[in-house]
Amino acid sequence: MQALSSDTTTLQNVTTTERIPAVEGWFTTSEPYTLIGAKCTGCGTVVFPPRSGSCPSPDCDGTELEPTPLSRKGKVWSYTENHYAPPPPYVAAEPFEPYALAAVELEAEGIVILGQVATGVMAADLSIGQEVEVDLQVLYRDDEGVDHWIWTWAPSAPKGSA
Amino acid sequence: MATERDLVVLGAGMHPWGKWGKNFVDYGLVAAKAALADADVAWRDIEFVAGADTIRNGYPGFVAGSTFSQAMGWTGAQISSSYAACASGAQAMQSARAQILAGFADVAMVIGADTTPKGFFAPVGGERKEDPDWQRFHLLGATNPAFFALNARRRIDVFGDTVEDFALVKVKNSKAGVGNPNARFRKEFTLDDFAGSPIVSDPLRLLDICATSDGAAAVIICTPEYAMKKLGTLQGTVRIRAVSNTTPTYPQVRLELPDIATDSNSVVQAPARGFKDSIAYNAYEQAGLGPEDVSCAEVYDLSTALELDWYENLGFCPEGEGARLVRDGVTALGGSKPVNASGGLASFGEAIPAQAIAQVCELTWQLQGRSDGHQVENAKVGLAINQGLFGHGSCTILSV
Numbered sequence: 001m002q003a004l005s006s007d008t009t010t011l012q013n014v015t016t017t018e019r020i021p022a023v024e025g026w027f028t029t030s031e032p033y034t035l036i037g038a039k040c041t042g043c044g045t046v047v048f049p050p051r052s053g054s055c056p057s058p059d060c061d062g063t064e065l066e067p068t069p070l071s072r073k074g075k076v077w078s079y080t081e082n083h084y085a086p087p088p089p090y091v092a093a094e095p096f097e098p099y100a101l102a103a104v105e106l107e108a109e110g111i112v113i114l115g116q117v118a119t120g121v122m123a124a125d126l127s128i129g130q131e132v133e134v135d136l137q138v139l140y141r142d143d144e145g146v147d148h149w150i151w152t153w154a155p156s157a158p159k160g161s162a
Numbered sequence: 163m164a165t166e167r168d169l170v171v172l173g174a175g176m177h178p179w180g181k182w183g184k185n186f187v188d189y190g191l192v193a194a195k196a197a198l199a200d201a202d203v204a205w206r207d208i209e210f211v212a213g214a215d216t217i218r219n220g221y222p223g224f225v226a227g228s229t230f231s232q233a234m235g236w237t238g239a240q241i242s243s244s245y246a247a248c249a250s251g252a253q254a255m256q257s258a259r260a261q262i263l264a265g266f267a268d269v270a271m272v273i274g275a276d277t278t279p280k281g282f283f284a285p286v287g288g289e290r291k292e293d294p295d296w297q298r299f300h301l302l303g304a305t306n307p308a309f310f311a312l313n314a315r316r317r318i319d320v321f322g323d324t325v326e327d328f329a330l331v332k333v334k335n336s337k338a339g340v341g342n343p344n345a346r347f348r349k350e351f352t353l354d355d356f357a358g359s360p361i362v363s364d365p366l367r368l369l370d371i372c373a374t375s376d377g378a379a380a381v382i383i384c385t386p387e388y389a390m391k392k393l394g395t396l397q398g399t400v401r402i403r404a405v406s407n408t409t410p411t412y413p414q415v416r417l418e419l420p421d422i423a424t425d426s427n428s429v430v431q432a433p434a435r436g437f438k439d440s441i442a443y444n445a446y447e448q449a450g451l452g453p454e455d456v457s458c459a460e461v462y463d464l465s466t467a468l469e470l471d472w473y474e475n476l477g478f479c480p481e482g483e484g485a486r487l488v489r490d491g492v493t494a495l496g497g498s499k500p501v502n503a504s505g506g507l508a509s510f511g512e513a514i515p516a517q518a519i520a521q522v523c524e525l526t527w528q529l530q531g532r533s534d535g536h537q538v539e540n541a542k543v544g545l546a547i548n549q550g551l552f553g554h555g556s557c558t559i560l561s562v
Contacts, residue, residue: 022301023291045413045429049297049422057430058412077417078319080311081364086303087284089296101304103312103417110427112417114312116302123364128319139301150301 022139022148025050025067033134034072035113035151038065046070046109070111073133073156074104077112081123091140098122102153104132118154131156164561168401169259170389171560172382173201174523177275179346179377179510186219189378190230190275193516197271201382202392208382209267210240212258214250214274214515217286226515227254230273240267248462249407249550250274251379251518252558256405258383268388272522274515275378282306283374295420295551302422306464307371309419311363314467318365320482323470325365327485329356331466332369332508334494339505341535344520346375347509370466375511379519381526400526400560403543404448408555410437419551438475441555442547446477449559453477456499456559457541458528460521462548463506472547473501500538503528521546522558529562 019029026049027035038050042062045055048070055062079102085092100117117126118135132153139150175196177189198205213226222229227243240261244253251274258270282305290296298304317323332351339345351369359367384392389399410418411433413425418437435443446452453476461472470484478499479487487493493501502508504524507517525544527533547557 023297043429046426047423048426056412056425059430078312078315080308080315080366081361082303082305082308083361083363084282086299086305086308087282089285089289089300090303091300092303099303101302101308101312108428110413110415111424112415113423114298114302114304114417128316 019136019149020146022150027134027136027151028069029136029149032072033136033151034069035134036067037070037109039068040065046111048111048113071106071108073131074106074113076126076128076130076132076153077103077105078128079103079117079123079126100126102126102132104153115151115153118152121155125155164401164403166386167263168386168403169262169383170386170396171400171402171522171526172203172269172384172389172392173197173199174381174526175200175379176344176520176523177378178344179375179513181346182376184277184376186216186223186275186277186376186378187229187233189277189376190273190380191233193275193378193380194230194234194271194273197380197382203269203382205234206237208237208239208269208271210242210258210261210270212254212270212272213241213243214254214272214519215243215245216274216276216515217245218276218278226274246407246554246556247550247552248512248514248548249518249554249556250515251520252405252548252556253407253554255381255519255522255558256407259402259405262383262385269382269384271380271382272519273378273380274519276513276515277376278374278513280374294422298420298422304422305363306419307363307366309417310371310465310468311366312417313471314366314370314465317467317470317485321485323467323485326353327470327488328366328370328466329353330488331463331469334488335463335502335506335508338495338503338536339509342505342509342533345505345509346373346511366465366467372464372507373511375513377510377513377516377520379516379523381519381522398530398562400529400562402558403451403561404445404557404559406441406444406448406555406557408437408441408444408557409553411440414553418553437553437555438471438549441549441557442476445545445557445559449561451543451559451561455543456545457543458500458503458525458538459544460504460506460524460546461501463502463508464512466508469501469506476545476547495536495538503533503536503538505536518546518548518556518558521548522560525560529560
């Protein structure tokens with residue numbers, strides 16, 4: 001009985017564990033989901049992916065960059081749809097299903113960020129200027145059965161709905 | 163008018179592009195010997211060897227300058243090895259040019275060769291979490307064609323281009339390539355062929371995207387004095403009017419390979435001239451020439467749609483009007499501004515470190531009137547442009 005109880009606890013721990021990001025520090029893994037950039041404490045410019053060491057502006061001597069949440073919503077700058085499985089290090093599902101990528105402009109930050117589009121939303125469902133927002137989905141499951149999560153761009157309101 | 167600072171392309175040589183399954187050094191040797199023969203210069207007389215590196219061939223590929231020098235037989239020449247992705251050849255060219263202009267050498271060889279695997283370009287192996295190239299494949303599956311497709315989609319939705327406009331680029335380039343013995347694909351494609359071509363990255367089809375190839379190219383460059391001694395005249399010699407190796411200016415607001423995001427323009431305003439425009443602009447400035455002076459251009463048509471972008475970056479037409487040039491035949495052989503008369507990457511496929519040098523070989527032969535089967539009439543000024551991963555722009559201008 002003792003062992004069984006322990007197993008159950010472990011199982012519960014796994015199911016309630018926070019989502020494991022496929023890359024550390026680029027996005028939040030609990031709601032509200034946002035991408036995380038870095039903001040220069042000197043000039044205030046932002047950069048994504050977040051970085052440290054030096055402000056990306058050639059006119060700023062800043063060396064301190066702080067993590068900063070980016071706008072949750074943006075507008076599609078362009079998009080495409082992968083029809084063939086990308087090569088490793090991409091972990092492609094088998095059989096491979098085409099999926100969309102979108103480059104999205106965040107107005108406040110003045111930045112365009114590429115991301116996978118939420119599963120099931122294809123190029124035909126997208127248009128330039130369309131509003132999308134950050135969501136999360138599983139990028140791949142590793143050999144130990146652990147899911148690794150990635151940010152996605154998801155339409156704020158599905159086409160055809162109000 | 164060319165000046166004393168405008169070096170001479172004394173000879174050019176290539177190993178034909180293809181998929182031959184040999185070591186890249188074998189290809190390089192063929193190109194090196196062909197360039198030396200074309201220049202009528204002995205290998206022992208070469209004072210500086212500038213190699214363009216290939217990353218897929220391990221150690222010898224990373225140090226291409228010495229690899230080719232050893233293969234040809236060590237002579238004690240000075241050396242450099244350059245890696246700048248697709249712009250590696252142009253970087254090697256600049257390395258040799260700068261050495262000569264600094265007075266450290268009179269005659270140099272610039273050489274690059276590659277042998278490529280089939281399929282998508284993939285990053286170097288191993289788990290390299292800090293490498294943006296690794297990140298974009300692992301996290302997004304953002305292949306090179308996916309990036310080309312984002313640009314192509316912008317052209318359709320913003321400028322009103324059609325997928326047929328893109329196909330016309332391939333039709334044009336494949337037609338030119340039929341006449342080029344160094345091209346890999348010497349088959350003329352038609353619009354009908356596109357219907358059966360599978361979509362790789364929407365809206366681009368397989369036929370819109372350039373293949374990867376094996377190949378090698380080399381040029382011998384020298385001072386005008388050296389050429390004068392050799393030839394007795396500078397009349398008809400091909401001169402290097404400009405080599406620009408340009409980086410972007412912050413903030414780089416156009417999404418470019420392999421970056422997952424652009425810079426932010428929230429604090430610093432975007433520069434008036436974008437990155438790809440500036441690559442051409444800097445070369446024009448160096449040469450004292452403008453788009454109106456260009457007789458023919460070799461541009462990096464990694465995708466068909468990308469060729470249309472280059473027309474605009476080169477100032478051949480205003481932004482958004484590139485498709486009109488291909489529709490009207492302006493950029494075809496026989497048009498007023500022939501682009502990729504060699505057949506371009508559409509007919510060659512890309513052999514990365516050799517490609518920018520091959521562009522220079524092709525232009526040299528055009529300016530010398532030696533491009534039988536794909537000759538541009540009365541070519542006086544040739545321009546080659548490309549863009550290497552991670553912000554290596556390159557543009558070379560030659561004149562006769």
